[in-house]
Amino acid sequence: MNFEFTEEQLMIQQAARDYAQRELIKDVLERDATATFPTHHVKALAELGFMGMMVSPDYDGTGLDAVSYVLAMEELSKIDASVSVIVSVNNSLVCYGLEKFGNETQKNKYLKPLARGEKIGAFLLSEPEAGSDATSQRTTAEDKGDYYLVNGTKNWITNANSASTYIVITQTNAAKKHKGITALIVEKDSPGITLGPHEDKMGMRSSDTHSVMFNDVKVPKENRIGEEGFGFTFAMKVLEGGRIGIASQALGLASGALERATAYAKERKAFGTVIANHQAIAFKLADMAVKVENARNLCLKAAWLKDQGKPYGIASAMAKQYAADIAMEVTTEAVQIHGGYGYVKEYHVERLMREAKLTQIYEGTSEVQKIIISREQLK
Amino acid sequence: MKILVLIGNVPDTTTKIKFNADKTAFDAAGVQWIINPWDELALTRAMELKEAPGSKVESVTVANVGRQETEATLRKALAIGADKAIRVDADARDAFYVASQLAKVCQGFDLIFAGVEASDYNGAAVGGMLAELLGMQSVSAVSGLQAEEGFVRITREIEGGSQTLTAATPLMAIVQKGIAKEPRIPAMRGIMMARSKPLEVLSPVDTETRVSFASFDLPPAKAACKKFSEEQAKELIHALRDEAKVL
Amino acid sequence: MSVLIYIDNTDGKFKKAGFEAVSYGVALAAQAGSEAVAVSLGNVAEAELLKLGNYGVSKVLSSTDERFASMDNQAAAKALAFAAAKVGAEIVVLAHNNLGKAIAPRLAVKLQAGLVSNATGLPLNLSPFTVNKNVFTGKAIGHAVVHTAVKVLTLSYNSYGVVEKPVSVNIEAFDAGLGDADFGLKVEQTQKVTGKILLSEAEIVVAGGRGMKGPENWGGIEELAEILGAGTACSRPVSDEGWRSHGEHVGQTGKIIAPNLYFALGISGAIQHLGGVSGSKVIVAVNKDPDAPIFEAADYGIVGDVMKVLPQFIEAAKELKA
Numbered sequence: 001m002n003f004e005f006t007e008e009q010l011m012i013q014q015a016a017r018d019y020a021q022r023e024l025i026k027d028v029l030e031r032d033a034t035a036t037f038p039t040h041h042v043k044a045l046a047e048l049g050f051m052g053m054m055v056s057p058d059y060d061g062t063g064l065d066a067v068s069y070v071l072a073m074e075e076l077s078k079i080d081a082s083v084s085v086i087v088s089v090n091n092s093l094v095c096y097g098l099e100k101f102g103n104e105t106q107k108n109k110y111l112k113p114l115a116r117g118e119k120i121g122a123f124l125l126s127e128p129e130a131g132s133d134a135t136s137q138r139t140t141a142e143d144k145g146d147y148y149l150v151n152g153t154k155n156w157i158t159n160a161n162s163a164s165t166y167i168v169i170t171q172t173n174a175a176k177k178h179k180g181i182t183a184l185i186v187e188k189d190s191p192g193i194t195l196g197p198h199e200d201k202m203g204m205r206s207s208d209t210h211s212v213m214f215n216d217v218k219v220p221k222e223n224r225i226g227e228e229g230f231g232f233t234f235a236m237k238v239l240e241g242g243r244i245g246i247a248s249q250a251l252g253l254a255s256g257a258l259e260r261a262t263a264y265a266k267e268r269k270a271f272g273t274v275i276a277n278h279q280a281i282a283f284k285l286a287d288m289a290v291k292v293e294n295a296r297n298l299c300l301k302a303a304w305l306k307d308q309g310k311p312y313g314i315a316s317a318m319a320k321q322y323a324a325d326i327a328m329e330v331t332t333e334a335v336q337i338h339g340g341y342g343y344v345k346e347y348h349v350e351r352l353m354r355e356a357k358l359t360q361i362y363e364g365t366s367e368v369q370k371i372i373i374s375r376e377q378l379k
Numbered sequence: 380m381k382i383l384v385l386i387g388n389v390p391d392t393t394t395k396i397k398f399n400a401d402k403t404a405f406d407a408a409g410v411q412w413i414i415n416p417w418d419e420l421a422l423t424r425a426m427e428l429k430e431a432p433g434s435k436v437e438s439v440t441v442a443n444v445g446r447q448e449t450e451a452t453l454r455k456a457l458a459i460g461a462d463k464a465i466r467v468d469a470d471a472r473d474a475f476y477v478a479s480q481l482a483k484v485c486q487g488f489d490l491i492f493a494g495v496e497a498s499d500y501n502g503a504a505v506g507g508m509l510a511e512l513l514g515m516q517s518v519s520a521v522s523g524l525q526a527e528e529g530f531v532r533i534t535r536e537i538e539g540g541s542q543t544l545t546a547a548t549p550l551m552a553i554v555q556k557g558i559a560k561e562p563r564i565p566a567m568r569g570i571m572m573a574r575s576k577p578l579e580v581l582s583p584v585d586t587e588t589r590v591s592f593a594s595f596d597l598p599p600a601k602a603a604c605k606k607f608s609e610e611q612a613k614e615l616i617h618a619l620r621d622e623a624k625v626l
Numbered sequence: 627m628s629v630l631i632y633i634d635n636t637d638g639k640f641k642k643a644g645f646e647a648v649s650y651g652v653a654l655a656a657q658a659g660s661e662a663v664a665v666s667l668g669n670v671a672e673a674e675l676l677k678l679g680n681y682g683v684s685k686v687l688s689s690t691d692e693r694f695a696s697m698d699n700q701a702a703a704k705a706l707a708f709a710a711a712k713v714g715a716e717i718v719v720l721a722h723n724n725l726g727k728a729i730a731p732r733l734a735v736k737l738q739a740g741l742v743s744n745a746t747g748l749p750l751n752l753s754p755f756t757v758n759k760n761v762f763t764g765k766a767i768g769h770a771v772v773h774t775a776v777k778v779l780t781l782s783y784n785s786y787g788v789v790e791k792p793v794s795v796n797i798e799a800f801d802a803g804l805g806d807a808d809f810g811l812k813v814e815q816t817q818k819v820t821g822k823i824l825l826s827e828a829e830i831v832v833a834g835g836r837g838m839k840g841p842e843n844w845g846g847i848e849e850l851a852e853i854l855g856a857g858t859a860c861s862r863p864v865s866d867e868g869w870r871s872h873g874e875h876v877g878q879t880g881k882i883i884a885p886n887l888y889f890a891l892g893i894s895g896a897i898q899h900l901g902g903v904s905g906s907k908v909i910v911a912v913n914k915d916p917d918a919p920i921f922e923a924a925d926y927g928i929v930g931d932v933m934k935v936l937p938q939f940i941e942a943a944k945e946l947k948a
Contacts, residue, residue, distance in 0.1 A: 007451055011458055011570045018564045049567030062567040267917040392878050392898050396765045416879045474731065474741060495727070496743075498878060500761050500768065503722075503743045503780075507699065507731030516810045517699050519728030522872075532814075536724055536873075537697065538636050538643075538826060540818040544696070544811050553728065556880055557872050589740035593756060593769040598904065604911070604921045609930030612938035613945075615910065618926060620946060623908045625830070625887040626854070 005071070012068045015048065016075035024080040031082065031206035032351055035198065037162055038083050038206050046117020050076075050087055055095050059107050061115035066241075066303035070248040074296070077252025078259065081355040082206030084252065088245035089158045090114060094121025097167055097183070097238040101225050110165050110185055122163035122188075123242075124154040124212060125235055135178040135232065139214060141170035148172070148184060148224070150192075150217040156362065160195055160210035164188050168214075169235050172228050181231035185223040192217035203354030236313075242363050243316035244302050250323035250359035251295045257327075257334035257352045258288045264338055264347075281337055288330045295323035314376045320359075321369035327356035380526060380548070382429070383488040384422045385481065385505060386441045386456050386464075387415030387497040388449040402594045405499070414452050416562070417494025419459075421552075423559035425492055426460040428526050435526065438462045442484055444469055444477045450578065457573040458565035464576070469583035472591070478508035479586040485513060489548040490531065495520065495555040500592075510551035518546055522557030629655040630715035631664045632706055633678065634725045638670050642788060642827055643721035645681050647781050649789040651719040652682035653748055660716065663687060665709045667702055668694035675797050682791035687713070687800050697725055698811045703732035705802035710737055712800065715776070722780035723826060730780045740772035746785040763878045763901035783826065784884040784905065825876070828857030830887045831906075833876060835861040835899075837892020837913060837932055841869035846936040847891065853943040859883070861893045877902035889939075892932045895920025912936075 005013070024041060031038060045051060053069050055061020069091065076084040098111040098121075113119040130136040139152025150170055166186040173180030186193070196211035225234055262285055265276035275281045298319035305312035331353035335342035342349045360366045390396075390410045397406040414422070422441065429436040441456040442465040443449055453464040467480040485491060493506025510517035522541065523534030530547050536555065565573075607615045620626040631651035633644035648664055655662035664678050665687040675686050687709050694702065706729065710718055718733060720726035722744050734741035744760045746767065754771050760782055761768040825831065832851040834844060844858075851858045858874060865875040876883050878898040884905030891912050893899060900923050903909065911924035912932045921927045928935050 007454060008570050008574070010451075011455060011565065011573075012567060014455075015564050015567070015570065022561070022564075047566065048564060053567060057568075062571065064567060064571070267919070269917060390762075392763075392901075393896075395897075396762045398766070475734070478731075478735075498763055501744050501759070501763060502741075503727045504731040504734070504741050507728060508735050508741075510700075511703065511732040511735035517728070517732065518811065519699060520724040537816070538634075538641065538723060538725070539824050540816060542697075542813055542817070543815045544813045546811050556875065587773075589734075589772065589774050590742060591771050591773070592761075593771050595761065595769070596767045598764070598767060601923060601925065604924040604927040606921075607926065607928050609928060609934055612928060612935045613942040615926050615928060616939055616942035616946065619887065619908065619910070623887075623925065625908045626943075626946060 005067070009068050009071055012064065013071040013075055016050070016072040019045065019048065020076050020079040024076065024083055028080045028206075029345055029348075029351075032345070035200070035205040037208050038086070039162070041083050042086060042117065042120065042162075045083070045087060051090050051117030051120075052095050052115025053091050055099055055111065055115040059099060059115050060112045061095065066244060066306040067300060070244065070251075070299045070303045073245055073248035074252040074255060077249040078256030080206070081249055081253055082204045084249050085158055085204055085207050086120065086162075088242070088249060089123055090117070090121050092241045092245040093123035093238055094165065094167055096241050097123070097225065097234065098185075100237070101234055105222065106185060106225070114165060119164040120159050120162050121165045121167065122157050122159040123238070124157050124166050124168040126155045126157070128153060128155050137169060137171040137181055139168065139170045140174070141172045141182055141184060141219065143172065144218075146221055148219045148221065150184070150186065150214045150219055152214050154212045156199070156209055157212050158207055158209055160212050161198070161208045166212070167225070169231050176229060178232040179229050181235070182228045183225040183231040183234045184219050185225065186217065186219050190217050190219070202357060203351065204358055239363060240313040240316050241306065243320035243369075244299065244306065244312075246359055246363045247295070247299045247302065247316065247319035247323040250320070250327035250356065251292065251299050253352050253356045253359065254288070254295060254323070254327040254330040255292045257331040257349050258285070258292050260347070260349055261285060261288065261334040261337040264341070275337070284333050284337060288333055291326040291330055295319070295326050298322055314373060317369045317372040320364065321366045321373065324356070324359035325366055327359050328353075331356040380435045380489045381437055381487060382425045382439045382490045382492065383485060384418065384425050384439065384441045384456070384461065384492045385494070385509075386418050386422070386443045386453060387494065387499075388412050388443060388445050388452040389415045389497055389499045392416060392498055396597070398595045402596065403592070405595070412449070412452055414455060415494050415497045417496065417555060419562040420556065420559045421492035421494055421554045422456055422459055422461065423561070423563045424524060424554070426563060427559065429460070435528070440465060440488070442466070442481060444471045444480045444583070446470060453578060454573045455565065457576045457578070458569040459563050460569055462576065464578040465581065466578065467581050467583050472588045474502040474504035474508055475589045476586050477505050478512055480583050481505070481509050482512040483584055484581060485509065489550075490526070491515070491549070491551045493551060493553050495553055506551055506553040513551075515549050515551050516546055517551035517553060518544070519553040521552045521554045524552055524554070524558060627660040627716050628713045629658065629660055629662050629717045629719060630706070630710050630713055631662060631683065631719045632726070632729070633664050633666055634721065634723070635666065635668055635670050635674070638668070638674060640670075640674060640677065643723050643783055645788045646783070646786055647719050647721045648678055648681040648683050649791075650748070650781050650786040652791065653789070654717060654719065657748055658717070658752055661685065663713045663715070665706065667705055668692065672797060676795050679793050679795035680790050681788065682793055684793045684795055686795055686797045688797055689800050689802055691801070691804070693804070693809050696809055696811045696813050698809050699728040699732055700810065701804055701808040702729045703736060704804060704808060706733050707736040708802040709800060710776075717776070718778045720778070720780045722782050726780050730778050734778040737776045737778065738774060739776035739778045740774040741778045742770045742772060743780040744782045745779045746782045748786075760905070763882065764904040765901055782884065782905070784886070784907075823851070823855060823857040825857040825859055825874070825881055825883055828883070828885050830854050830856035831859050831876070831883055831885045832856045832889040832891065833859035833861065833893060834864060834891050835893030836863045837894070838864070843933070844870070846940060850889070850936065850940050850943060853940065853947055857885075861899050890920050890924065891936065893920055894918040895923055
């Protein structure tokens with residue numbers, strides 16, 4: 001066992017912290033209020049190498065390990081989960097999926113600009129009637145010889161408008177149910193793609209979320225990832241890694257809220273002393289600290305397993321479920337510790353609380369994670 | 380043009396300062412170490428000069444005097460983009476000691492950057508002493524620097540204004556805020572490459588200690604703040620005149 | 627044996643930091659039982675040199691070489707080393723300002739002297755020579771011991787004060803024998819901030835922080851500063867946002883100031899900010915957050931809206947000055 005980080009990992013953590021605390025903080029409240037996409041931050045983070053962190057340098061990525069990714073995601077998410085979800089989707093869903101399962105041509109054409117962060121990717125799985133239950137896909141891809149004709153609607157798509165490259169999970173053979181599911185790379189500006197309105201979300205308001213409608217969209221066959229019918233396995237494998245990203249995001253929301261609550265408790269006075277000296281507050285902070293530490297350890301364990309090439313699907317499900325649930329608890333307590341100040345936007349914790357809610361919902365709800373965990377437990 | 384940037388390893392600027400029990404030394408327990416803020420700005424400017432189109436800068440080297448634990452700071456400088464690091468393996472005893480060590484390794488540089496002071500002991504001395512030991516021209520309070528052919532154009536702060544001037548190289552530029560807009564955040568790729576860049580460790584030369592610290596104190600605690608209400612603002616001004624006698 | 631005090635000039639005029647260095651040097655010479663000698667470099671008229679007598683120094687060395695106007699550290703250090711040798715200086719005192727800071731380390735090397743920069747008072751002890759200095763940017767005080775025979779000190783601004791003690795002055799011209807090669811700097815242009823009180827010299831400083839909401843609200847700060855004859859300053863976020871110039875940023879990484887009176891308006895008082903202003907004699911804080919750390923450092927404070935308080939300050943200041 002070794003709980004020490006390497007010097008590089010610490011430097012990456014510091015770089016992410018510096019960027020978040022120096023740059024993201026400047027306009028995070030305004031972007032939250034106006035639901036503005038952080039174009040300039042995505043560009044700057046791309047230049048620093050955050051958009052393709054784990055992609056091999058052969059494909060223009062940075063070639064970092066998943067542990068570094070957890071550290072970076074936590075730091076970005078302490079300040080701005082809208083930005084970190086853009087980073088997470090690009091890294092652990094789109095880039096990872098292409099690098100792991102794409103062919104050489106696809107990697108050269110699509111992965112490289114994504115890893116450089118010049119383009120952004122989106123992962124289109126959820127549908128109006130298939131969210132966390134990924135088996136019941138209704139978006140169809142009909143074999144037309146040298147291309148597929150895609151029809152259907154995808155929902156809740158992060159980066160839908162800002163992305164150039166979509167990975168779309170489609171049904172190519174409905175009779176085969178989940179064995180008839182196929183993953184396709186679709187360029188966003190393909191004719192026949194239209195976006196629904198910008199979703200007016202409770203939190204993560206600076207990331208762009210839309211539904212995406214496909215109406216007779218032609219997708220060349222060379223854009224299929226793996227064989228026909230591989231799409232379900234593909235999606236499940238990609239989501240295993242995606243859970244590490246969202247778990248670390250939830251961790252960052254919780255640890256960011258804990259940092260703010262701790263600082264506030266040491267400053268704010270009530271009944272003649274700082275409120276940190278009241279046991280009711282001090283014990284709250286202790287409970288929050290334990291939860292954050294547990295979540296961090298679960299995230300790092302899942303990342304470590306991934307880095308070791310060991311199975312990590314259950315570990316990442318545990319990390320995601322636990323981190324998301326405690327993020328909700330810890331951010332709520334942080335608002336409580338702040339009292340009235342916690343309820344106004346200037347103090348950030350109400351935003352962290354709104355954002356934490358989404359981590360329990362997207363990329364597999366907490367309940368879906370429990371299905372995964374319990375199936376393993378009961379098998 | 381070869382640039383050298385002197386790098387100090389100092390406690391993070393948010394550190395709460397504590398000393399050991401007999402108050403003879405700084406208590407470094409739990410302290411996070413950073414590149415001295417002015418040195419970090421100097422390094423950022425050095426990198427800008429190197430990366431500018433048509434740049435004549437061949438290399439940027441960083442150097443410090445410190446024990447092995449200061450290497451993380453040097454490697455951060457390498458991650459930011461420096462090509463090479465030099466560490467003189469000794470405790471930084473006083474400014475003259477540090478300058479004397481560096482004088483040994485500072486041969487062959489056209490431009491040396493030093494921060495105006497270190498945020499720990501506020502000596503404001505290493506750059507000037509080193510320049511004197513090297514017989515090199517120095518300019519202090521530098522807030523802007525452009526490299527030209529064979530000379531540099533400098534903006535420096537003077538009492539009551541600023542001044543642009545030119546000076547021939549080799550030159551020691553002792554820099555302060557303004558020399559670069561913001562310290563650079565190292566890119567991931569730079570971080571991954573840092574360990575493969577050369578970091579040379581040298582033995583110190585014998586040098587006398589000219590100044591030491593017998594002990595340290597924390598500033599005396601201030602009396603409690605005297606509070607006035609929003610409506611009593613004028614009375615506060617009166618108190619400044621009648622009580623504090625500063626108006 | 628003597629204490630040599632370097633007094634720098636701007637366009638032939640001495641400033642408060644220099645008079646303070648002279649006052650300090652005179653007291654130091656008295657403590658050490660030696661003679662205080664002031665030294666001036668550059669074109670300074672006799673009338674100006676005679677002013678130094680007001681602060682107790684009776685001997686002034688003056689080199690009126692105009693080339694010193696370029697404020698060349700190397701040349702100045704050489705000239706001061708020459709003067710130090712001439713009077714057998716045991717201690718050399720400089721103000722801890724831009725020029726003093728630049729010259730002192732070079733001079734210390736020339737004189738094989740130990741250097742204490744940012745000294746904050748007279749020596750606690752002459753043997754071993756021990757003097758207090760600011761460390762950790764005002765967050766602590768170090769008792770520095772100098773082990774060399776000759777010592778160089780730079781004096782932290784406003785730490786000793788200007789002490790009037792009129793004596794008659796004997797001016798002695800000297801030539802340090804510098805060649806043109808000693809003056810390597812070529813000044814192209816000098817920009818002076820005119821009509822404004824210099825932050826480094828200001829007895830009173832009025833500073834605004836993020837709580838001022840925007841650059842459009844600085845009118846009140848400037849008005850108060852003008853009435854009080856104060857300098858204006860700002861916190862780091864304000865200069866980072868570009869509301870005010872970097873030259874106004876006071877704090878650990880900006881300017882370090884020590885006025886008699888410091889107004890922190892809408893400044894929360896992060897530890898880095900306090901590091902730059904903790905030498906102020908009296909701090910007044912106005913902030914709407916009762917828990918802002920600035921109130922820990924402040925002597926007088928108002929928890930409230932700076933926009934409501936500032937006009938009252940201005941009115942009261944006007945009445946006071948009327």
